[in-house]
Each structure stands twice: as structure tokens, then as C-alpha cells.
Amino acid sequence: MTTAISIEDVRREVKILKALSLSGHSNLVxxxxxxxxALNVYIIMELCEGGELLDRILSRGGRYQEGDAKLIVEQILSVVAFCHLQGVVHRDLKPENFLFSTKDEHSPMKIIDFGLSDFIRPDERLNDIVGSAYYVAPEVLHRSYSTEADMWSVGVITYILLCGSRPFWARTESGIFRSVLRADPNFDDSPWQSVSPEAKDFVKRLLNKDYRKRMTAAQALSHPWLRDEQRQIPLDMLVFKLVKAYLRSTPLKRAALKLEPLAYRRMDFEEFRAATISPYQLEALSRWEEIASTAFEYFEQEGNRAITIEELAQEMNLSSAAYSIVRDWIRPSDGRLSFLGFTKFLHGLTMRSSNARRHH
Incomplete structure (x- = not known):
């Protein structure tokens, strides 16, 4: 280690390993x-003699049977959920960074190499481009990302396990990046026809270009493909983020999520359920239209009231320059939110981010 930056990197890696080891996890090295x-830094870790996940994939002719793939993905998600809850984003999840403890067929797997990892706060975004080209998330290339970038990498690993080929591939690094930014993996060619619909849905809900629509590690563990009533699901930081945003939201926004104002600042279970709805993730479901129209029916009965363009823009922190955008959201007949307005309003932030993008 000769440069100040490389010394800093190793110090951070040791600090992360120490922090994660305190509470430990069976899939963590x-x-x-x-x-x-004077010359070297030595990191002493447990010996894993079973080789890399990459080698096991290759030794199985490039792909896993679905049942075996599940066992691998469950272990990956379990330790990734653990890291995220401790405020650590790995940033280099790939089959080379998972080792088996022993050469045994059913040996447990260990995550290694926190050299590119970093600590992250719940509302923080990172901006440095790190990781391996085949596994890097689109938002990393856009230089604004958080723990969801790891979930994209888990999606890439799962895709490879199930079909034996990479979802994003090109001969050059810039070609791979272009393929990642397009985010249009192939699910039509063989062997995808023989893969279960649940497994396919699982991968698609991780390889979503919009990180807000992606499953978290805890959610992925409760997806129908992996769901196991006996397994405890780890705590999910997304729940904390959503509840926090809900507590800060306006009465109209709460009504849109089918709710009354908080009584005595205490939540009942129904209110908690509504607070933890992520419209972005719901929109990634094939049944989104149906869910949204049912919710809108309730909103029509209980929360929809006449609203002016000015009020609506104020609700959403939009400037007067954006009035024209929200004009179509209000029904001329009764001055209330239309179905389009309701769905756009739930997504509040989409407006601001699309404005910001145009501005750049």
C-alpha cells in the first residue's frame, strides 16, 4: 500500500469487516x-476451502437446477439483507465473491471481499462508479445510488444461475455499460421456457431499471419463488423510510393511501400497512392497473375533494412553471383528482426527478 487512497481503502475494508463481525452472520466470512x-497489511479471515460460486456454476455446465439455485440465492439475500441493515453496501456482488466453506455439495456459502464496500446512511446516495461491469446497476453509472444497486447485482447472479448466460453482455466495457443502461434482458430464449413463472418474475423484479421499483433483500426473501413460512424475514430499512415519509406527508397524500390523520401520533396496524406502501414497487407488478383502480375507488369515496391547480402544485412542491403539467390531473367536471392525477400524485417525486433530468 503506497498511496494515501489505497491505505484509506484498506482501513475502510477492515473497519467494515470488524463492524459486520460484531453481530456476525453465518454467510459472512x-x-x-x-x-x-512496514510493507504489508495482513487481514486474517476464516479459511474457505470449497472454491468460488463461479467455479461451481461452470462445473455444472453453466447453470443450476431451479431448486439448487434457490438455495444459493437465499444465502446471498440473507447476508445482503444483513449488510444493508447494518448500513453497509457491498458494491461488488458477483459469483467470484462468494466462497464455499468446504468442498461438500451442500456446503454453506460465505460472502467475501469488502474492498469496494462503504457505509451508507438510510437517506444517503453514493456517486463513485465502482464494481464489475457485468454486475453494475444502471443508477451506479448515473452516479446516484444506494443499497438497491446490490439488489440489481443479485438479479444478475440469479439470471446467470437459472440460464447459464449473462443478461448484459458485449465485447467492450462501454458496450456492456450500454447494455446495462438499456436494461432489457432476454427471457425468451432457451432455457427460459422451462423456468417457472415465479423464478422469472423474481429476476424481473430485481433487474428493473428504476431502483425504486426493485425488491429489497428482505422483500426478495418473501417473494413467492423463495417464500418459506419457517424462515424469519430480516428487518427491512425500506419500512423505516416509508413510515418516515408518511409521517411527513400531507393529509391529502395520506387520504390517497386510504387513511385518516394520525390519532395521538400512534399508528394502528391498518395505518402502518398503508404507510408502508411503495407505489413505485406496486407499479412494477403486472396487476398494477387493477390495484390502482381499486385504490382510486376508495379514494373517490373517502378522500377525493375539489382542489385547485395551485393547491396541487403546492402539495407536490412544484413551482408555478410546472402548473401546466398538473392541469390534466384535475377533472374539469368537479375539480377533483382524476385517475391519472391520483396515480401521478402518489408518485410525487417522479415529477421532480424528471424535471431535474431535463434541467441537466
């Missing part, structure tokens, strides 16, 4: 100690 002499 055990960290024992770190020391240095």
Missing part, C-alpha cells in the same frame, strides 16, 4: 484480525 508491518 469470519474476520479474526488485521495487522501491518
Amino acid at each position: 469470519k474476520f479474526y484480525d488485521a495487522c501491518e508491518d
Whole structure:
């Protein structure tokens, strides 16, 4: 280690390994100690003799049977959920960074190499482009990302396990990046016809270009493809983020989520359920239209009231320049939100981010 940056990188890696080892996880490589002499830094970790996940994929002719793939993906998600809850984003999830403890067929798997990892706060976004081209998420290339970038990488790994080929491929690095930004993986060619609809849905809900529509690690563990009533699902930071946003939202926004104002600042279960709705993730479901129209029917009965363009723009923190955008959202007949207005309003932030993008 010669440069200040590389020294800083290794210090951070050791700090992360130490922090994660404190509460430990069975799929996390055990960290024992770190020391240095005049020339080298030494990190002492548990010995994993079973080789890389990459080698096992290759030794199986490039792909796994679905049942075996599930066992691998469950272990990956379990440790990724653990890292995210501890405020660590790995940033380099790939089959080379998972080792098996022993050569045994059913050996447990360990996540390694936190050299590119970083600590992250719940509302923070990172901007440095790191990771491996085949596994890097679109928003990393756009230089604004959080823990969801790891979930994209899990999607890429799962795609490879199930079909034996990479979802994003080109001969050059810039070609791979272009393919990632298009985010249009192939699910039509063989062997996808023989893969279960649940497995396909699972991968599609991780390889979504919009990180807000992607499943978190905890959600992925409760997806129908992996759901196991016996398994405890780890705590999900997204729940905290959604409830926090809900507590700050306006009465109209709460009504749109089918709710009354908070009574005595305490939540009942129904209110908690509404607070933890992520419209972005719902929109990624094939039944989104049906869900939205049912919700709109309730909103019509209980929360929809006449609203002016000025009020609506104010509700959404939009400037007067954006009035023309929200004009179509209000029904001329009774001055209330239309179905289009309702869905757009739930997505509040989409407006601001699309404005910001145009501005750049």
C-alpha cells in the first residue's frame, strides 16, 4: 500500500469487516484480525476451502437446477439483507465473491471481499462508479445510488444461475455499460421456457431499471419463488423510510393511501400497512392497473375533494412553471383528482426527478 487512497481503502475494508463481525452472520466470512508491518497489511479471515460460486456454476455446465439455485440465492439475500441493515453496501456482488466453506455439495456459502464496500446512511446516495461491469446497476453509472444497486447485482447472479448466460453482455466495457443502461434482458430464449413463472418474475423484479421499483433483500426473501413460512424475514430499512415519509406527508397524500390523520401520533396496524406502501414497487407488478383502480375507488369515496391547480402544485412542491403539467390531473367536471392525477400524485417525486433530468 503506497498511496494515501489505497491505505484509506484498506482501513475502510477492515473497519467494515470488524463492524459486520460484531453481530456476525453465518454467510459472512469470519474476520479474526488485521495487522501491518512496514510493507504489508495482513487481514486474517476464516479459511474457505470449497472454491468460488463461479467455479461451481461452470462445473455444472453453466447453470443450476431451479431448486439448487434457490438455495444459493437465499444465502446471498440473507447476508445482503444483513449488510444493508447494518448500513453497509457491498458494491461488488458477483459469483467470484462468494466462497464455499468446504468442498461438500451442500456446503454453506460465505460472502467475501469488502474492498469496494462503504457505509451508507438510510437517506444517503453514493456517486463513485465502482464494481464489475457485468454486475453494475444502471443508477451506479448515473452516479446516484444506494443499497438497491446490490439488489440489481443479485438479479444478475440469479439470471446467470437459472440460464447459464449473462443478461448484459458485449465485447467492450462501454458496450456492456450500454447494455446495462438499456436494461432489457432476454427471457425468451432457451432455457427460459422451462423456468417457472415465479423464478422469472423474481429476476424481473430485481433487474428493473428504476431502483425504486426493485425488491429489497428482505422483500426478495418473501417473494413467492423463495417464500418459506419457517424462515424469519430480516428487518427491512425500506419500512423505516416509508413510515418516515408518511409521517411527513400531507393529509391529502395520506387520504390517497386510504387513511385518516394520525390519532395521538400512534399508528394502528391498518395505518402502518398503508404507510408502508411503495407505489413505485406496486407499479412494477403486472396487476398494477387493477390495484390502482381499486385504490382510486376508495379514494373517490373517502378522500377525493375539489382542489385547485395551485393547491396541487403546492402539495407536490412544484413551482408555478410546472402548473401546466398538473392541469390534466384535475377533472374539469368537479375539480377533483382524476385517475391519472391520483396515480401521478402518489408518485410525487417522479415529477421532480424528471424535471431535474431535463434541467441537466
